[in-house]
Amino acid sequence: MIKKFLLYFIPVAFILAIILGYIHFLDAKSDRALIEAKEAVNIVLQKRTITGNFKNVVSDLMYLAVNLNVHKFLIDSDEKLLSELAENYLSFATNKGLYDQVRYIDESGMEIIRINYNNGDPRIVPTSKLQNKIGRYYFKNTSALDKGEVFVSPLDLNMEGGRIENPLKPVIRFATPIAMGGEKRGILILNYLAAILLNDIKSISNNMLGEVSFLNSGGYWLIGPDPQKEWGFMYADRLGMTFRNEFPEASKQIFRKEEGILENSSGLFTFTTIYPIKEVEKSLVTVLANATGEEVVGPDAKDYYWKIVSRVPPEKLYKRSNTVKWRLARLYLALVCLVGVGAWFLAIANVRRKEAEERFLIQFRKMEKALDRAEEVQQFLSKKPGLTPFFVISSVYRTSKTIGGGDTVRWLTFKSRYGAVYVHDVSGHDIEELLLNILSTAIVDDYKICQGSKTVCLPSDVLAGMNDRLVKFCQKTGHYVTAVYMLLDFESRDILFSLAGHPMPWLISSSEPPRQVGGRGMIMGMFDIGPEEIENSYTNFTLRLKQGEVLLVYTDGLMDEEGASGIKFKEVFEKEVLPGLSGKTPQEAYEILKEALKNHLGDIEPDDDISFVFLGARPEDQYEVFDPKIAGSCKLIADKLKSSHWGDESIKNIDKALGETIAQLNNDGDYAVNGTRFEIGYILDGDVLELSISPEVSKTPLGDLADEIYFSESGASAWMLFGKDSNR
Structure with missing residues (x-):
């Protein structure tokens, strides 16, 4: 009796053990793939959040640097224009809510305008409290740049009076030269409140299984699982608290490769690299001050990087797998025969789930690239x-x-x-x-x-x-x-x-x-x-x-x-x-x-x-009819321009262009009759002069013209645009 029992029981038990073991293997592999995919997707989202923030800040900086009010002030530096420019910067800082300071510093290093955010209550700093920053590294480095180039400081903590400000205030300084007519007239600098960026990264981290570390190129934590180890390079007693020291084996690959996934005794590491300068302005030669205060110019500046690392500890990585293993063991002991059939269907289901996950990840990556390209196409086609x-x-x-x-x-x-x-x-x-x-x-x-x-x-x-x-x-x-x-x-x-x-x-x-x-x-x-x-x-x-x-x-x-x-x-x-x-x-x-x-x-x-x-x-003032042979006959327009403070050189160039255009019209088409009179229509709208020139003939409204006439090129009329500060 016992021998028969053993004869049947042992082969069945052995086969069921192999089946359940295989089920456990597939489940563990599928679970691992799912964890890796989820961590990788969230790492990509964090990277895109960072680069998107940088692009927005640089866009704000360049917008303020070329703002019309800036150039008005550079041309005529009176108190009214300075006040208007300061109010403009105050409105910008209030609406954006992203910048701790907005400053305009002249070529001597003196602060001309400073807006302090004051934790949500922006204020214009009185003139008496403005300071000279000629000795500061960011002023020297930015002043050495050409117009259109950008200086970016490292991400660090703001300091007041030689001490780290409390509560902690992470900042990144973005600056660019301000020039007028090829002459540098100072710099514009934005102190970006990096806490906004860091909070966005932390928000995405809430959906991740692993512990997220945001590291600088020195391996110091900017965001980490232990707040006491963050910003180690800013504190003398934390200089040894680095990711490299805590995870030396993993760091060898993480800081050698751009991105990847690796596993060792410390857990599963998913990582990627961010080059903020390359992402923002690949065409700029950017100056970047590194964490030691030294200058890095040219290609080295573009090699400044951060790392985003997700670490799933072993206890989390294998928690589900171990749970499944013990459940299968109990099921094996309790239901030897029935488990065989059920386990087989479960194995098939796990394989199908793995294939579905892989297909989903492939489609997800394709969709992500397609959406990026679609947005680029839309921005290109929708130019104003x-x-x-x-x-x-x-x-x-x-x-x-x-x-x-x-x-x-x-x-x-x-x-x-x-x-x-x-x-x-x-x-x-x-x-x-x-x-x-x-x-x-x-x-x-x-x-x-x-x-x-x-x-x-x-x-x-x-x-x-x-x-x-x-x-x-x-x-x-x-x-x-x-x-x-x-x-x-x-x-x-x-x-x-x-x-x-x-x-x-x-x-x-x-x-x-x-x-x-x-x-x-x-x-x-x-x-x-x-x-x-x-x-x-x-x-x-x-x-x-x-x-x-x-x-x-x-x-x-x-x-x-x-x-x-x-x-x-x-x-x-x-x-x-x-x-x-x-x-x-x-x-x-x-x-x-x-x-x-x-x-x-x-x-x-x-x-x-x-x-x-x-x-x-644009509002049209009136028409003036004149004989093209009479020099300076467009006196009314010239008087208008002078009253609007247009320069004599600009008026002279406009009069010359007008005469040449009339001469050309008088010798072309059906109007080659000596002494033809022309109508000069003009609109003076702010700093823009708009002129239309046509022979003194009856004008037919658009709706009364035949299609073939309306849509044909006009050979006997012209219009021109002139800018107040341009000779064209």
Whole structure:
């Protein structure tokens, strides 16, 4: 009896032991892969957070350095301009909330302006308390740089009176020279509150299994599991407290390689390297002061790095695996026969789970790269124009619910007298929406010029052509696109536009009630439209902006947003915001609407993508008709310029360019008649002079011209832009 029992029992027990052992092996391997993947993804997120913060700070620094108020002060250093510049910096520091100090130091090392953040209560430091910093390393190093180059200090703790400030205040100093006409006039320096950056890293660390260490190139902790070991290089009694000393074996590989995963007796280490200077300005020769206070110039500065390391201790790494092992052992002892069948299915399930995780990680990496590229494409395609003849365009407001987003605001340029504004909104919030957004943004260039000719396409034809291209994609995915295409004529100053299911623009005037203009039209991508149906699907509308009028172009996310109150913004806009936009410039109207939307949203994220932009026309004073043979006959314009403090050299150059242009027009086209009289239209808008020159002939409104005439190049007229501080 015993022998038979042993004969059957031993082979079955042995087979079950092998099966359960194999199950345990697969489970442990899968669990390990999952841990590695999760730690690696979070490390990547932390790295992107750091580089993103750096790019924003450098962008702020360069913006302040070239700010118009700075150059005004450099030209005429009076107290009023200095006060305006200080208020400008104070407003910047208050709104940003990222900088402990904002300082402008002149070429002698004397602080001209200093804004102290004061823990959320920013103040302009009185002149009596400003100090000379000529001996400080950051002033010397930054002064040695060329215009446009950036100095970055190490991440360390702020010191006051030779002692570390308490509570601890981690800072990074960003500085750049300020120059005028090739002459250095001082430096601009921002003391970035790095606690914001460190808190972002810690926030991501909460989702990680391992202990996160943020290290400098010396191996000292900037963030670590033990706060008593952080900032060791700043304290004499902590100089030996480094990651290298605590984990010497792991450090050999971590500080030799850029990134990777390794395991030893101390646990599982996942790490990556960050080169802050390379990430921010790869084209700059940047000076960086290292932790010892020495200078590092050129390539060595770009080799300054940080390390992000996640360490999963052995007890955490194998906790789940050990638990599974003991459960399988108890199951083996209790259910010898039944466990065999159940264990086999469990092994198959574990293998499938491992394959699914691997596929997910591959797709995740591809998706991450695709989203990065998509955002780069969107930023490239959505460039805002500079000065445009006769038309003024405000800043563009654009928020995205997803990376890349579904809204686009584009400016299109032509090698002629035209420009165009294109706005669209793509339905949905998924990867297909992102692809459709990129496609729609890119193909509009294919239709701005009519195929087979050099004429500019009607807006209705542009939208119809785009619909033909988009319909196959949209019918497969169920998405659609709404859009508005506006053609700006710099010569006639007319706007010809057409809409594709898009909200009608608001025309806001100081003399008439606000109203919506145009007609909705057919959405793009849902229906095939034949040539005979284009006229009924997309209609062209003509508009000429008068002085004091602005045109609001927007996507439906603006009016549909309910915000914290639960009331749609459309109701708030029409009752409260719209009356306040009357008589405002495009940029003023933009700021008012932006602030109203911010107040409406409160702390709630928008439910949809939101975009809007304002268009307007520069105020036109009058026309003066004169004989081109009479020298200096444009005296009225010259007097205007002198009263606006334009320089004699600039006025002389403008008069010369004007004479040459008239001479060329008088010898070209159908106007080669001696003594032809010309109309000189001019607009003086701040520091910009805009001139239009045309023969004294009757002017035909845009809407009364035949298409082939309206869209042909003009051969007997011209317009020019001049800047106050430019000879061009």
